[in-house]
Amino acid sequence: MSYIGLDIGTSGCKAVVFDKDGVELASSYREYTVLRPHESWAELDSEDVLxxxxxxxxxxxxxxxxxxxxxxxxxxxxxxxxxxAKGKIIGKAMVSSDSRAVDLIPEFTESFGEEKLYSITGHTPHPLNTLFKLIWVKQNQPKVWKEARYFLCFEDLLHLKLGIQPQISWPMAGRTMLFDVIKHGWSEEILSAIGLNKSRLAKPVPSGQVVGKIDETIAKDLGFKKEVAVVSGGHDQTVAALGAGIVNPGSCMYATGTVECFCPILSKPAFSEQLRKNNLCCYDYSIEGNYTTVAYSLTGGNILKWVRNELGFEEKQQAETLNGNAYSYLLERMPDEPTRLLVLPYFSATGTPYFDTKAKGAIIGLQHGTTKGEITKALLEGVALEMKLNLQLMEKSGMCIDTFVATGGGTKNDAWTQLKADVLNKKVIVRNVDEVGCYGAALLAQSAVTGVPIKGLIKSYNTSDKVFQPDPEKAKKYEKKFESYERLYPALKQFWGINS
Structure with a gap:
């Protein structure tokens, strides 16, 4: 027997099949295009995605x-x-980065109450939330609002297309800002405030629950050879964290990709005034009974792409000549010691904790002797220091994190991973699993049909896993640098927009 983990992302989808021991048997990927018909719009053609x-x-x-x-x-x-009606898609899907609803937030938040909204949903208002996107549809696309039988996220939309009554996992429902993350049901108070009946939403269920069997005709067309159970999964960050082996409190996924992200497992909900003010959310994890938060830098690993594109001409030529990797050549230039530079890594909006869409980046300390390798490392230090800022806020709110499990493309470079361990002054593990998102989804599927608990399926870290311990001397230097970093955002914020 085998199990499919399907990851439906913003830019593409991937399916991976694993056997009962977690060995990858086959994978497939397809890209799709994010449509941007107007400024601040970002949509997917859901028919194309399906x-x-x-x-x-x-x-x-x-x-x-x-x-x-x-x-x-x-x-x-x-x-x-x-x-x-009859399952026909009647509109595009607004993805997280679609910010057309930003101007609708103040009025609703003031009327409903920001603190009350947080106490129910575990989230602070942001244009990425489904709640505000739905208000936009109601006000600007009244025909769609009236004719829609359902408003479905991609997890539950796929259920519908597989011939199953749509059901949404608690972690996915938690991302909509319509869901009571303590009572585990759609918030009647929030739905009433926007005039939406819960019958137009999927039924919320815990992650790892069988929600139905794929329609026999559809299953045959998709090439399935046996009856196939569909199992509730979750929000991609929580499922990837599960696939990375985050099953015990004290551990946290550190994902490096387009966005850098923390996703820990918490044994109980984490609500506090400090978390609210710093936009650190709380919602269900992909193991029932546990919770998580998400802290992230939107600039993330994209900062290295900027170095390659703007400063890496020589490395790109070298890669073409030697059939190598320009990123690797850039990272080879980094000095071993912490740099003399200080970087504010806001090459895009900030992410947590500030949610500042007008922020700008800065490199402080440039001299004639500054090298490309030093600039490269300083930029990566800046992102890591931003994540340390988030970690500090998490820990001050009572979250104890002693181990990070790194995932994503950045884990392929040991120097970059060691830098993270030194800046955070925490142990960082790189697991021998590439497709953690699909693996987490497949683990949920396997656990649901076999009855074996998730923790029993995830194998202990083996000898092929890499462990990066922080260098005590470098960690001290980064702690001192962090003291300066904390003062950088407030000091430079006044200069943004000076030329606008």
Whole structure:
């Protein structure tokens, strides 16, 4: 028997099949385009997304001999699709980065109460939330609002297209800002405030629960050889954290990609005034009974892409000549010691804790002797210091984190991972699992149909895992640098927009 983990992302979808021991048997990926018809808009054609999801499922089924018996889904958060009569899609899906609803936030928040909103949903107002996007649809697309039988996130939309009554995992529901994360149901008070009946939303269920079986005709068309159970998954960050082995309090995923993100497992809900003021949310984790928060830098690993594009001409030529990797050549230039530079890594909006969409980046301390390698390392230090700022806020609110498990493309470079360990002054583990999002979804599927608890399925860290311990001397230097870093944002904020 085998299990499919399907990851429905913002720019593409991937299906991976794993056997009962977590060995990858086949994978398939398809890209789709984020549509930007107007400034501040960012949409997906949901029909195209579903078509690509079916494509990757068909492809992996054609390449495995062990029959797939269960499917788990990891999905991007917040994006929803209006669905009309007989399952017809009647509008595009607004993804997280779509900010067209930003001007609707103050009026609703003032009327409803920001603190009350936080106490119910565990989130602070932001244009990425489904709540404000739905208000925008109601005000600007009244025909869609009236005709929609459902408003579905991609997890539950796929259920519908597989012939199953749509159900949404608690972590996914938690990202909508319509969900009571303590009572685990749609908030009647919030829904009433926007005039939406809960019958137009999917039924909330815990992660790791069988929600139905794929319709026999659809299953045959997708290449399944046996009856297939569909299992509730979750928000992509929580499912990826599960796939990375985050199953015990004290551990936290450190994802490095387009965005850098922390996703810990918490044994109980974490609500506090400090967390609210710093936009650190609280919602369900992908193991029932546990919670999480998400802290992130939107600039993240993209800062290295900027170095490659703007300063890496020589490294790109070298990569073309030697069939190598320009990023690796850039990282090889980094000095071993902490740099003399201080970077504010806001090359895009800030993410947590500030949610500042007007922020700008800065490099402080440039001299004639400054090298490209030093600039490269300083930029990565800046992102790591920003994540340390988030960690400090998390720990001050009572979250104890002693170990990070690093995932994403950045883990392929040991120097970059060691830098993170030194800046955070925490142990960082790199697991021998590449597709943690799909693996987490497949683990949920396997656990649901076999009855084996998740912790029993996840194997102990083995000898192929890498462990990075912080260097005590470098950690001291970064602690001193962090004291300066904390003062940088308030000091420079006054100069933003000076040329606008």
């Amino acid at each position: 078509h690509k999801c079916f494509d990757v499922i068909k492809e992996v089924n054609s390449r495995v001999s062990k029959p797939v018996v269960a499917l788990g889904i990891s999905s991007q958060g917040e994006a929803f699709t209006p669905v009309g």
